[in-house]
Amino acid sequence: MSTTVSTFLMFEGKKAEEAMTFYVSLFKDASITSIQRYGPGQPGAEGSVVQAAFTLNGQRFMCIDSSMKHGFTFTPATSIFIHTDSEAELDMLAAKLGEGGQVLMPLGEYPFSPKFTWLADRFGVSWQLSLTKA
Known part of the structure; x- marks a missing residue:
């Protein structure tokens, strides 16, 4: 199985x-x-x-x-979480995923990550992007 x-x-x-x-x-x-x-x-x-x-x-x-209309869509309560050790990759993902979307937490340093952002992309899918601590 x-x-x-x-x-x-x-x-x-x-x-x-x-x-x-x-x-x-x-x-x-x-x-x-x-x-x-x-x-x-x-x-x-x-x-x-x-x-x-x-x-x-x-x-x-x-x-x-x-093909059916629904009374719901994506919610930020469920998100795709990306850990990366590349600041360049994090910046690229934040820029591209953020185009036409909505920033929920701005790109910056937080107690849990040296660089982090949370956003909803132009399709409404929520993403959390976090730079892995060295």
């Missing part, structure tokens, strides 16, 4: 592929591993994502494009 655990991201409309392509572009060890799309006459918008999977530094994620 085999069990896997994955973070699952549900986007409304046709944003799943755009988001995962963006995320994969930010990490050296990242790839889209599968993608299934709705075809003509199926319940979702043609070409939108039925289900897709991607990896970021070995961590598996799944995503979909929901």
